[in-house]
Amino acid sequence: MGEIDPAFIQATDQRPKLNPTNPVADEIPIIDLSVLSSPDETRKVVSEIGHACKNWGFFQVINHGVPLELARKIEEVAKTFFELPAEEKKKVKRDMVNALGYHDGENTKNVRDWKEVFDFLVEDETLVPASPEPDDKELRKLTKQWPQYPPEFREVCQEYVRAVEKLAYKLLGLIALGLDQPENRFNDYFKDQQTSLVRFNHYPPCPFPHLALGVGRHKDAGALTVLAQDDVGGLEVKRKSDGEWIPVTPTPNAYIINVGDIVQVWSNDKYESVEHRVVVNSEKERFSVPFFFFPAHHVMVKPLEELLSDENPAKYREYNWGKFYATRNRSDFKKQEVENIQIHHFRLPE
Ligand SMILES: O=C(O)CCC(=O)C(=O)O
Numbered sequence: 634m635g636e637i638d639p640a641f642i643q644a645t646d647q648r649p650k651l652n653p654t655n656p657v658a659d660e661i662p663i664i665d666l667s668v669l670s671s672p673d674e675t676r677k678v679v680s681e682i683g684h685a686c687k688n689w690g691f692f693q694v695i696n697h698g699v700p701l702e703l704a705r706k707i708e709e710v711a712k713t714f715f716e717l718p719a720e721e722k723k724k725v726k727r728d729m730v731n732a733l734g735y736h737d738g739e740n741t742k743n744v745r746d747w748k749e750v751f752d753f754l755v756e757d758e759t760l761v762p763a764s765p766e767p768d769d770k771e772l773r774k775l776t777k778q779w780p781q782y783p784p785e786f787r788e789v790c791q792e793y794v795r796a797v798e799k800l801a802y803k804l805l806g807l808i809a810l811g812l813d814q815p816e817n818r819f820n821d822y823f824k825d826q827q828t829s830l831v832r833f834n835h836y837p838p839c840p841f842p843h844l845a846l847g848v849g850r851h852k853d854a855g856a857l858t859v860l861a862q863d864d865v866g867g868l869e870v871k872r873k874s875d876g877e878w879i880p881v882t883p884t885p886n887a888y889i890i891n892v893g894d895i896v897q898v899w900s901n902d903k904y905e906s907v908e909h910r911v912v913v914n915s916e917k918e919r920f921s922v923p924f925f926f927f928p929a930h931h932v933m934v935k936p937l938e939e940l941l942s943d944e945n946p947a948k949y950r951e952y953n954w955g956k957f958y959a960t961r962n963r964s965d966f967k968k969q970e971v972e973n974i975q976i977h978h979f980r981l982p983e
């Protein structure tokens with residue numbers, strides 16, 4: 634079995650409980666989107682999503698409109714890409730300047746993740762701050778890089794991204810309605826220069842599943858995440874009611890949706906961005922494909938004024954999305970001495 638590289642070892646209190654003895658009866662809600670053509674049913678779905686965002690921060694959707702054939706094709710190209718020899722994958726390696734492409738050394742909370750990833754932007758190109766420094770106003774252009782193999786990679790990715798983006802807008806609209814806002818309330822933040830990306834995650838089998846994690850506990854920084862997972866399982870969500878880690882059982886053809894930090898701030902804590910992590914498996918590899926719905930770099934994130942009142946004062950001061958994201962990315966490469974940036978750093982005193 635050999636030795637594990639200490640960079641992967643989680644602190645004792647972060648290590649997963651493997652084979653939990655109690656079967657999990659409590660699951661994140663599954664919501665059927667096929668009924669959205671009727672106004673009454675839409676109201677019901679809006680309310681189900683609102684409850685899920687409040688109680689779990691997570692839900693699954695079925696009958697979501699993303700063609701199954703496309704979901705199958707995307708899984709196939711992702712698998713084929715990760716099977717390529719390391720030298721081939723490294724031709725599209727991400728670096729300090731271009732934050733997109735292939736990467737196999739990501740840290741979450743300063744411990745290395747047992748995974749390799751490939752990231753691509755939703756837009757052909759977008760702008761981001763050149764550095765995390767608050768006074769540096771310079772912007773940098775991000776562009777996609779595509780691997781040469783498999784040859785259909787680019788086309789499949791582009792087709793997939795449009796279908797999932799449509800679903801992401803739909804969900805954002807349903808979340809806006811649940812906050813008593815117009816359905817398009819948030820759309821402008823994404824329309825011009827969104828920084829959204831799709832990630833392919835590959836978690837190889839790990840001989841040390843009791844010590845390492847595929848992704849360490851974290852909250853997603855964006856507005857929403859729309860995640861496809863295969864049938865292996867491994868994603869765990871921290872249950873709000875008691876802090877227990879609850880596995881998300883794979884549901885065929887479903888997407889897992891979670892609200893990120895931005896929705897938490899917009900909703901002034903009505904909805905919470907919940908911690909999650911990925912447990913690895915000593916026998917099986919696992920694939921997942923999150924779509925991270927991120928606004929444009931210039932968006933200032935703050936609680937929605939329409940929701941604020943004397944009884945509900947703003948809980949956060951505003952922050953710039955581009956700088957937040959650039960600061961977060963800095964720790965992906967290098968262990969930092971301090972906790973990476975979190976929304977609680979912008980919390981106002983009560
Ligand atoms: O692979 C998964 O199920 C989730 C991955 C995840 O949480 C992330 O990439 O942010």
Ligand SMILES: [Fe+2]
Pocket residue numbers: 851852853909
């Ligand atoms: Fe995540």
